[in-house]
Amino acid sequence: MIRIDRRLIEHFDVILLLLIFLVCIMAFFNLYSASFPPRVSGLPPYVKQAYFFLMAFGAFLFVISFDYQKLHSWNYPVYVTVIILLILAETIGNTAGGAQRWINLGFFKLQPSEPAKLMLIITLASYFSRKELTEGYSIKDLIVPIVLTAIPFVLILLQPDLGTAMMLGIIFVSMAMFVRLKMSTYIVMGSLALGLGIFAWEKVLRPYQKQRIWTFLDPEQDPMGHGYQVLQSKIAVGSGGKFGKGYMEGTQGHLHFLPERHTDFAFSVWGEEWGFAGSAIFIGTYFLLILWGLYVAMYAKDRFGVLLAFGVVALIFWQAAINLCMVLGFLPVVGIPLPLFSYGGSSLMTTMIGLGILMNVRMRRFPNSLSKD
Amino acid sequence: MNPEDETGLKLAFKEIEDIEERDDASLDLLKKRLLGVAIVVLFFFVIIILRLWTLQITDGPEYEKRSYGNRVRIRQIAAPRGHILDRNGREIVTNRPSFDVLLIQEDSNDIGDVLKRLSPVLGVDINDLWTKVREAAGNPRYMPVRLKEDIDWQTLAYLENHNREFSGIRIEVQPVRVYHYEDLAANTIGYLGAISKKELDESDKSIYSGEDIIGKKGIERLREKDLRGKKGQSYSEVDAKGFEQKQLEKVEPLSGKEIRLTLDVDLQQIAESYMAAGEKSGAVVVMEVNTGRLLVAVSAPSIRIKEFIGGISQEQWKALLDNPKHPLINKVVQATYPPGSTYKMVTALTGLAKGAIDENTGVFCPGSYTFGNRTYKCWRHSGHGAVSLNRAIGESCDVYFYQVGQRVGVDALSEYAMKLGLGAKTGVEMEYEKEGLAPTKKWKLKNRKAKWQDGETLSVAIGQGYNLVSPLQVCVMTSALANGGKVYRPKLVEQVVDLEGTIVENFAPELVSQLPGMEKYFKLIRKGMEEVVQGKAGTARNVAIEGLRIAGKTGTAQVVRLAQYRGLKESAIPYEVRDHAWFTCYAPADNPEIAVTVLVEHGLHGGSGAGPIARAILNQYFHGKLDVKATGKVEPVIIDQDDGTIE
Numbered sequence A: 001m002i003r004i005d006r007r008l009i010e011h012f013d014v015i016l017l018l019l020i021f022l023v024c025i026m027a028f029f030n031l032y033s034a035s036f037p038p039r040v041s042g043l044p045p046y047v048k049q050a051y052f053f054l055m056a057f058g059a060f061l062f063v064i065s066f067d068y069q070k071l072h073s074w075n076y077p078v079y080v081t082v083i084i085l086l087i088l089a090e091t092i093g094n095t096a097g098g099a100q101r102w103i104n105l106g107f108f109k110l111q112p113s114e115p116a117k118l119m120l121i122i123t124l125a126s127y128f129s130r131k132e133l134t135e136g137y138s139i140k141d142l143i144v145p146i147v148l149t150a151i152p153f154v155l156i157l158l159q160p161d162l163g164t165a166m167m168l169g170i171i172f173v174s175m176a177m178f179v180r181l182k183m184s185t186y187i188v189m190g191s192l193a194l195g196l197g198i199f200a201w202e203k204v205l206r207p208y209q210k211q212r213i214w215t216f217l218d219p220e221q222d223p224m225g226h227g228y229q230v231l232q233s234k235i236a237v238g239s240g241g242k243f244g245k246g247y248m249e250g251t252q253g254h255l256h257f258l259p260e261r262h263t264d265f266a267f268s269v270w271g272e273e274w275g276f277a278g279s280a281i282f283i284g285t286y287f288l289l290i291l292w293g294l295y296v297a298m299y300a301k302d303r304f305g306v307l308l309a310f311g312v313v314a315l316i317f318w319q320a321a322i323n324l325c326m327v328l329g330f331l332p333v334v335g336i337p338l339p340l341f342s343y344g345g346s347s348l349m350t351t352m353i354g355l356g357i358l359m360n361v362r363m364r365r366f367p368n369s370l371s372k373d
Numbered sequence B: 001m002n003p004e005d006e007t008g009l010k011l012a013f014k015e016i017e018d019i020e021e022r023d024d025a026s027l028d029l030l031k032k033r034l035l036g037v038a039i040v041v042l043f044f045f046v047i048i049i050l051r052l053w054t055l056q057i058t059d060g061p062e063y064e065k066r067s068y069g070n071r072v073r074i075r076q077i078a079a080p081r082g083h084i085l086d087r088n089g090r091e092i093v094t095n096r097p098s099f100d101v102l103l104i105q106e107d108s109n110d111i112g113d114v115l116k117r118l119s120p121v122l123g124v125d126i127n128d129l130w131t132k133v134r135e136a137a138g139n140p141r142y143m144p145v146r147l148k149e150d151i152d153w154q155t156l157a158y159l160e161n162h163n164r165e166f167s168g169i170r171i172e173v174q175p176v177r178v179y180h181y182e183d184l185a186a187n188t189i190g191y192l193g194a195i196s197k198k199e200l201d202e203s204d205k206s207i208y209s210g211e212d213i214i215g216k217k218g219i220e221r222l223r224e225k226d227l228r229g230k231k232g233q234s235y236s237e238v239d240a241k242g243f244e245q246k247q248l249e250k251v252e253p254l255s256g257k258e259i260r261l262t263l264d265v266d267l268q269q270i271a272e273s274y275m276a277a278g279e280k281s282g283a284v285v286v287m288e289v290n291t292g293r294l295l296v297a298v299s300a301p302s303i304r305i306k307e308f309i310g311g312i313s314q315e316q317w318k319a320l321l322d323n324p325k326h327p328l329i330n331k332v333v334q335a336t337y338p339p340g341s342t343y344k345m346v347t348a349l350t351g352l353a354k355g356a357i358d359e360n361t362g363v364f365c366p367g368s369y370t371f372g373n374r375t376y377k378c379w380r381h382s383g384h385g386a387v388s389l390n391r392a393i394g395e396s397c398d399v400y401f402y403q404v405g406q407r408v409g410v411d412a413l414s415e416y417a418m419k420l421g422l423g424a425k426t427g428v429e430m431e432y433e434k435e436g437l438a439p440t441k442k443w444k445l446k447n448r449k450a451k452w453q454d455g456e457t458l459s460v461a462i463g464q465g466y467n468l469v470s471p472l473q474v475c476v477m478t479s480a481l482a483n484g485g486k487v488y489r490p491k492l493v494e495q496v497v498d499l500e501g502t503i504v505e506n507f508a509p510e511l512v513s514q515l516p517g518m519e520k521y522f523k524l525i526r527k528g529m530e531e532v533v534q535g536k537a538g539t540a541r542n543v544a545i546e547g548l549r550i551a552g553k554t555g556t557a558q559v560v561r562l563a564q565y566r567g568l569k570e571s572a573i574p575y576e577v578r579d580h581a582w583f584t585c586y587a588p589a590d591n592p593e594i595a596v597t598v599l600v601e602h603g604l605h606g607g608s609g610a611g612p613i614a615r616a617i618l619n620q621y622f623h624g625k626l627d628v629k630a631t632g633k634v635e636p637v638i639i640d641q642d643d644g645t646i647e
Helices: A006-010 A014-034 A043-063 A069-093 A113-130 A138-157 A162-178 A183-204 A207-217 A225-238 A260-298 A303-327 A346-361 B023-056 B060-067 B111-122 B126-137 B152-162 B197-201 B218-222 B267-277 B312-324 B342-354 B389-395 B396-408 B410-419 B441-448 B455-460 B471-481 B521-533 B606-622
Strands: A092-097 A101-102 B071-077 B091-104 B144-148 B169-179 B192-194 B214-215 B232-238 B244-251 B258-259 B280-287 B295-300 B363-367 B370-372 B372-378 B386-389 B486-488 B492-495 B504-506 B509-516 B551-557 B581-589 B593-599
Touching: A014 A043, A014 A260, A014 A346, A043 A260, A043 A346, A043 B593, A069 A113, A069 A138, A069 A303, A092 A260, A092 B410, A092 B509, A113 A138, A113 A162, A113 A346, A138 A162, A138 A183, A138 B551, A162 A303, A162 B023, A225 A260, A225 A303, A225 B023, A225 B060, A260 A303, A260 A346, A260 B023, A303 B023, B023 B060, B023 B218, B091 B111, B111 B126, B111 B144, B111 B152, B126 B144, B144 B169, B152 B169, B152 B267, B152 B342, B214 B218, B267 B295, B267 B606, B280 B471, B280 B606, B342 B389, B342 B396, B342 B410, B342 B455, B342 B521, B342 B581, B363 B471, B372 B455, B386 B389, B389 B396, B389 B521, B396 B410, B396 B455, B410 B441, B410 B455, B471 B486, B471 B521, B471 B551, B471 B581, B471 B593, B521 B551, B551 B606, B581 B606, B593 B606
Parallel strands: none
Antiparallel strands: A092 A101, B071 B232, B091 B144, B091 B169, B192 B214, B232 B244, B258 B492, B280 B295, B280 B593, B363 B386, B370 B372, B486 B509, B492 B504, B551 B581, B581 B593
8 A cells, every 4th residue: 555645745856856867868869869860770769778777767767655664574585586587598588689688578688687786775774684683794794784785796797798787796895895894704715705706717607707807907908809999999088178069969970889898888978968067077977966966865764774774885886987087098908887977778777667666765854754554 | 664673783773753874983984084085086087187188189189190191001911921941941831911992981082983094904893892792891980901812013003103093092011822733742831811800809809800811721720820920010091082291110020930841842753743643542651661751641632722722612611521532531641441450560579579480480270270160261262372571571461360369369469459559649740640449358348238259350361350440550550560669759840940031940859659579570571571572472672673672561451341242253253342452661771761651541551542642652752762773653563462350
């Protein structure tokens, strides 16, 4: 039974919603330019993205309709479902770019590695909020969350989707560090990670997977592929100058060609067409949204709320940081999209549901606001 | 239920209406940490803004210049593949330039128009050109689409002179293989082909890309690492119309390493032409007795390299697969046959080593041997009379070896076969090598689920049982008999030389195993083998060359029991059920240098079917040495039959 509480409407965070809309509108205009002139048959990407946005916004509304406390009890069924989906994707998924990542639902290609990110945030938030240790967590306290993280991590690594697997690792590390660890834990975890890494390198990874990691560490090895893209991206952003070349005026032709992975370079189109001024405005808005997310965490009413909000912010922030560093030539190409800004339904859906959780925490920031049905 | 209640914190939770701040120490602590998080976020914000400043304000004008109708094109320059030479430095496989026409879609201002005008120039149908472009639809638009390979000089000159008319079209020089001796040693050297998707997925992406040509078979594949070289890159600027403006930088490709094989072109050609002359199928192997160098490796019929250049069609591939003479199979190592009488040396050595016989052991051969309730025939139905070991080998008396086999048992035979290099991979650099089989009692129990019959030992003893050997194994065995029991790993590569002329790999003999303390037994066997060629009644008298002492052994491997064809003239027996003919030998007999093994599928008899080929090779190798005259032609002599028939 959901009873609409008057206070929920009162506490609805207009600023958060406004920031989300601002970023999405910029993304939409940018995509319109980036996918012009249309090359592929079928619906142009910006139209598809509009549909994706409507679907994602529907999900957002659904997520804010119930009390986030329910996530405690839903956590495990959701966890198990996502794991099953991951295994299904491995066995019956369509092969996209040589990797098993999709389950085709007809109207929507479900990428179970996407909900896995959210599921991990909810799982870890729930665990850390129920198990509270002010003096810091020891390695023994971390065994359960490590195992819970490792299962989807390994499944996604096998796909192989190094980018998403890395994100899961980053979420875990961020959240664990946030709740505070004992010094001894850091030492044990560090050596454990090192040992596992060496073991995987020696025993588990196939030669071509090692090669991917090498290419990732040293993109110069692959000048025709990734190195080329980064160079072109830098030229695009740099040539934007102070005020850009103007909307739809970008000349970096290869970005008009949008196969799946080029969507990661959406920001270089923006940088070229709007210049430093436009880029600063966009980056400013985007980081305002991230900081606002931290503000939401600041005023959450309980530990679970703080952790959920923090997790969502961490997810969006790290993806954005990695994507922007890549587009600006700091990092090799890793295939991580810019949340809300890159073309792609799965990523948008994940981000919007995450932001729904954030809004949920915001709306129910006062005690007694119906924590029980 | 509030989770805080369960944790039993010191502070009790009081339900008061709308308290702004909850008095909760741990929650406050957590929230304090958010400030640290905010600092991290702001730090990244500053970094990104600074980076944007650098790119767009500081270096903006420069990037703007670069993007103003200009883009950088990185082009791969294919590396010339390493040459393949014979042992004397004669070029077997080298390269020549091929000029290919490429389309860079991104650079072309009107693909349709360009293709329309290009079609008559290249002489390629416009639809075929479009098909090629469509096939590349999944690739980024800066990746070249190969429209036509290896254009002629006129076309090249025309395109070079009119290049402003074809925007986005580029000529690329690619090295392609030249085969100086056509299909010489084709099954050993192999061929090249376009990299497959699977190969690409498993390869090192920094070395290979989707356009590459790689070794698909033989030495070309096995030595890909040595031969491939290192691609170069050229960075050039392309203006908005797709014409290259200027070259920024060029990294020259490094050619691959040169491989000098141990093969000898002359000998290889002789062997191949002899096999081809009678449209024979089979294998010829020549190996240096004391090193393991392979001088000849023939598998007949050979593949035709031309068919594989630029990819082979489905029909052609199927035809090759269905060809009853199996040109795709490298019969030197991939095909195994019953060894026939060539196995009798193994039986002799086992008998001597186990003390079942000595040089004076005599056996009376009446033309057959009764064991249990069966009669095992000797190939000479009139019988050999009293035979010693020497005559038994020389005239290939089956009865003698039936008895030796019976005395030592099958497991001992297998043990010595293995010691001479049979029934195990030789480790040569060839693909898909088969192990063959030196059967034992255990093997039969495991694989045939049946107990070993003593009668089967008799068949094994004359090489007609379950035993299976590859021609290369027989050659290794022959070398081991000749050199006193040393089994060398056969090798194909003499030297690998990098482009600076440094020898990065040099041939060294590799001893796999040896049989010490058996020299006196080997001597006896070798004498018998000399009898085969040099003796008055030897089964390979026709192989004899004046001025050269040769030792060898003939053999016949049954394809089917020939009972139903008995009494028919040879020519009346259908080809596919005729016996395989073996001949293996080494020379000179007193100081062996090379071993020659010939297997002719369905060639009937070792002496007549396989002997002449060995003779021609020996003649070529030794003429000019040891007073051997070049004859140039070998008269095949029809001689005695030699087959161990089991009834």
